Amino acid sequence: xxxxxxxxxxxxxxxxxxxxxxxxxxxxxxxxxxxxxxxxxxxxxxxxxxxxxxxxxxxxxxxxxxxxxxxxxxxxxxxxxxxxxxxxxxxxxxxxxxxxxxxxxxxxxxxxxxxxxxxxxxxxxxxxxxxxxxxxxxxxxxxxxxxxxxxxxxxxxxxxxxxxxxxxxxxxxxxxxxxxxxxxxxxxxxxxxxxxxxxxxxxxxxxxxxxxxxxxxxxxxxxxxxxxxxxx
Numbered sequence: 428x429x430x431x432x433x434x435x436x437x438x439x440x441x442x443x444x445x446x447x448x449x450x451x452x453x454x455x456x457x458x459x460x461x462x463x464x465x466x467x468x469x470x471x472x473x474x475x476x477x478x479x480x481x482x483x484x485x486x487x488x489x490x491x492x493x494x495x496x497x498x499x500x501x502x503x504x505x506x507x508x509x510x511x512x513x514x515x516x517x518x519x520x521x522x523x524x525x526x527x528x529x530x531x532x533x534x535x536x537x538x539x540x541x542x543x544x545x546x547x548x549x550x551x552x553x554x555x556x557x558x559x560x561x562x563x564x565x566x567x568x569x570x571x572x573x574x575x576x577x578x579x580x581x582x583x584x585x586x587x588x589x590x591x592x593x594x595x596x597x598x599x600x601x602x603x604x605x606x607x608x609x610x611x612x613x614x615x616x617x618x619x620x621x622x623x624x625x626x627x628x629x630x631x632x633x634x635x636x637x638x639x640x641x642x643x644x645x646x647x648x649x650x651x652x653x654x655x656x657x658x659x
Contacts, residue, residue, distance in 0.1 A: 490520040491530060491557075493593055493613050494630035496564070502574050503587055504623035510578070513571040515539060515548060519593065519632065522562045529601040530557045533608070535595040539569065541580040542616055544589045549574055556600075580619075586626060587619040593633050 497518035519537070523530050532627045535552035548569040557563055580587045592614035599606045613633035618626040625631070 435482045444545075458642040464491065464606075472586040479531070489525055489528070489599070490609075490611060492524055493611075494520050494634065495615065495617055495625065496589060496630045497566075498521050498589075498591075498617050498619065498625040500572075500577060500587070500589075500619055500623045501578055502623070503581070503619055503621070505621045507623075510574060510645070513574055515568075515569045515572055517550075517591075518564055518566045519552075519591075519633075520562055520564050520595060521557065523560060525599070526560055528601050529559055531600060531605065532557065532587065533596040535565070535593060537567070538592045538594075540590050540592075542590055544590065545579070547575050547576050547580075547589070585621055589617045590614060591617055 488535070495515065495517065497516070499516040500527050501507060501512035501514060501516075517537075521532070521535075531554070532552075533554050535554075537550040539547040550567050550569050552565045552567070553565065555641075567590070577587070580589055582588060592612075593610050596608040596610050598608050615631050615633045616630055620626040
């Protein structure tokens with residue numbers, strides 16, 4: 428900010444311009460105050476725009492916090508021995524950490540794969556709005572799964588490991604306006620035990636992927652026929 432002011436007030440061109448206008452004023456060939464008023468009005472407008480831009484630009488603490496809270500693959504439940512069941516049931520939670528901004532989500536695209544990135548299924552949560560400091564639970568079920576790929580995800584120790592990736596774009600809304608869209612691209616690995624459920628009882632935080640972009644989202648996953656149900 429100090430550099431900005433120094434460039435504005437110490438700029439040789441501005442000093443030369445002010446000297447010229449003062450000479451014209453003395454000669455009665457220029458208005459005495461309007462040019463100064465216009466100049467300072469322009470500077471004030473620029474500072475307001477700069478402050479608004481800084482305040483509306485999201486930081487790492489502003490982006491939604493996403494986590495996997497429930498994950499169940501019946502085909503891996505050894506008690507049921509139901510390898511013919513081709514469903515995957517899950518619940519992801521999206522939390523808005525902002526106390527002064529709501530969040531508009533575009534369609535939220537989920538991709539499920541093995542840890543070796545062999546495709547298993549896709550799922551899409553329709554766009555929605557989330558209020559300040561609110562949490563949204565999105566339940567879903569994808570069918571049919573490729574059970575052969577699912578079974579190949581089982582490790583020698585009996586546990587299975589999957590990867591879930593989440594992609595969307597969000598806009599932030601305060602009392603007066605909405606921001607432009609910002610990309611969200613996060614993911615995590617999910618371990619599944621012999622009961623077919625998530626081994627970690629706590630929620631698994633989805634974190635930014637290495638290949639994700641912080642400002643844009645260029646592509647979306649194709650849709651897969653699925654059964655959807657939601658709890659807000």
